[in-house]
Amino acid sequence: MTQQGVRWTTDQVLALAPDVPSRKAGSRLGVAGPWSEAGSSGEGTVWGLCKGSGSKPYQTVVDIADATGAAGPAYKCSCPSRKFPCKHALGLLLLWATADGAVPDGQRQPPDWADEWLAGRRKRADAKGTSDAAPASPPADPEAVRRRAERRAERVTAGATELEQRLADLLRGGIASAEQTGYGLWEETAARMVDAQAPGLAARVRELGTIPSSGPGWPVRMLEECALLHLLDQGWLHREQLPDALAATVRSRMGLPTRAEGPAVRDRWLVLAQYDMADSKLTTRRIWLHGAESGRTALLLSYGAAGRAPALALPVGLALDAELTAYPGAGQLRADLGEQFGAPAPATSRPPGIRTEEAASRYGGVLREDPWLDSWPVTLSEVIPTPDATPDTDGWQLADADGSAALPITPSAASRPGLWRLVALSGGAPVTVFGECGHQGFTPLTAWPRGAGEAVALC
Template sequence: MTQQGVRWTADQVLALAPDASSRKAGSRLGGAGPWSRTGSSGEGAVWGLCKGSGSKPYQTVIDVADAAGPAYKCSCPSRKFPCKHALGLLLLWAGPGGAAGPESPTDAVPDGAPPPDWARQWLDSRRARAETRRSPGAAQERTAADPEAARKRAERRAERVTAGATELERRLADLLRGGLATAERAGYGLWEETAARMVDAQAPGLAARVRELGAIPSSGSGWPARLLEECALLHLLASGWLRRDRLPAPLAATVRSRVGLPAPARGAPVRDVWQVLAQYDTADSKLTTRRVWVYGERSGRTALLLSYGAAGRAPALSLPVGLAVDAELIPYAADPAAAGLRAELGEQFTAPAPATGRPPGLPPAAATARYGEALRDDPWVDAWPTTLARVIPVPARASASSPGPGSGSGAEWQLADADGDSALPISPSAASRSGLWRLVALSGGTPLTVFGECGHQGFTPLAAWADGTTETVRL
């Protein structure tokens, strides 16, 4: 990115912060005051010394051209990644207006300087390890295995998953026989114990869905209906595994993937210029999951990159929204029907740069039909990537007792077709976010292109583009 004279915007930098306190602390360090000996190289490195409370300044270096997203190194004792010093340095590098190009360079972090020794050593060691991982010898060593032993391991695991699915079916039948009210009385312990049994059965997909059931009882009005719906999906998945030999091959592959079995083979790498459409985190008591949606400009393919971090720590993968990168993505299965949306970021050929386009969209009616096709192929799909073209946000009507963006039900917020009579309801979880008012302000009554996730509760907007522009607005 620096070799092209292009720098990120402040919003793209702050999107990397692991939490709100880091975002606030990093913003305070985004001025030139505490910094000295800053610089950036054509290889995608940014460095500087930040004055702290001690006698020695903190040494901060960032590799913004790393294939898996920015990588950070700081001599401060913080356990957050990126720390406030890395965020402050990136903000200083981004400059006042952000996206500072060759016509408006910033003097705070000059380009073209060679990195100091302490920064160069870290950068060289990182890139040497990356080359080692990409070498043919390393790949051959990783894949060399006894095929017969692998087959036996797969058979043993399938037997354990079958035992777990059989037990799960019995427990679901007991729950329905006793009535859903028993789930409220039993508390979360019932679900945690069942999830532990699914982990023992080496079925992490079943375990994750069981844990989600535990959060539904007493979760608000209508929870019995939501619990019944999720129990039905879990029953469908367990019975699908037990009858997988009778299913069409693509659906059987989907069942194996949803249960948690690895794909038998990865697909061929797909090289493209991938636009970063959205990035957000979800967290529970044990894990933070980062979802990154990307769109291939040439292939027209939308892919999902997942990254994980222990509770309280940001996942490693971080690709700022609004950038595009020439890179390879590796599908999670060789069969496109089984690969779904999941992919892994492979080799990166250029540094990220601001995207110059946006994905093509569909009117709400066509998008709903596309979502229905996705459910036909995968009944357990949680969120389907959808780009809506020429839609206008229609806010909910606030009542006197509950004004504001979260007022009313989620269905009252809609994205209406500017050229037709169809509309897509916005999900209740998204309707409570202030980002919807930002969407209204961006529109001003004119059509927008909006990217988001389509689910059974409605549409969740994640990014938008004003008519006639290519600047991605994160929601």
């Protein structure tokens, strides 16, 4: 994750935090006071002792550039926390990122307790490499695989048919009736979709159940979501009649597992954005990449159990020489990270941008291929964050520098601290902004100042 002599920024370190409390606690430990015997090998290892409430300090070590070539750093701390990275690992990395001499670089060898853990990691990495080189196990029986797929398809079809009946009952009774039935009925319907092995339908049903009484205009939003659910159901029930790419998209939206396929694309991939979405059971990390030569945009997904950060971590502002393999489906940008040809390094370029009108047009175009798409990644060039001039609103927008057009910033993004970071970065001057453009507006994720300057994460 680093090259010798190159240290991360504070934003890059905080992007590794599993949650907001860990980010705050780690920030408090990112000062020299509680640390002793801190050091760095200059080759991707940082260690130190952190004074805690007990008599013995916590032993903390971070392997940033691990020998396996994996994308994420590894952490070891003697504290009892079950979060990865813990606040001590975050604090140590923040102290190291300041480059003020508090963590000497390459001054000495790691202490025995850190060296022992690192040696164990190298040994396991070598063992894994040997295991990977061993002959692969015999492939599964194709006939058994086909029968399992058919049984699951039958369950999904039964779930889609049941959901169609539920939607028909709702429309016959009137959208207003959803306000009286409450959320419980939708949660029960979602559970039925889980039983039918259609997690994609279950997620959309749960979202549908949150719409009634959610504010002015909720019946319209309810009808829109019902229409999208009906379209997805019909797409599944008539999937044999769809083009292959659209049929693959329908299977993906239903929640059926798919695998990355096709030729791997090697490029120098710029990390555009990284952010997490969490619920009570799972943390999903979304990482957007842009290929410097191919011009392609790709999405990496990584998952972690509740309270644990996903393993894959690529802080904004880095670039990596690697291969990506895309998933099938029309309008799909998800890819798998393959072989990496060197450690990520600070990016020296930024993606090309477009105007706001073209961004909206691109989103509208991809909806033809994937009607269930909430947003599309775009980079806007020469835009200025300004208050929305629409009467009776307190929202914000990104306006082209010449004032010809603008995109509204989504309400959720307008309430985050990242908006004020963007406003401060702009200072009234045009900036380059990467984000997601959708039916609710534009969500800024990363920005670059006019002229030269490093990427600034906004999420």
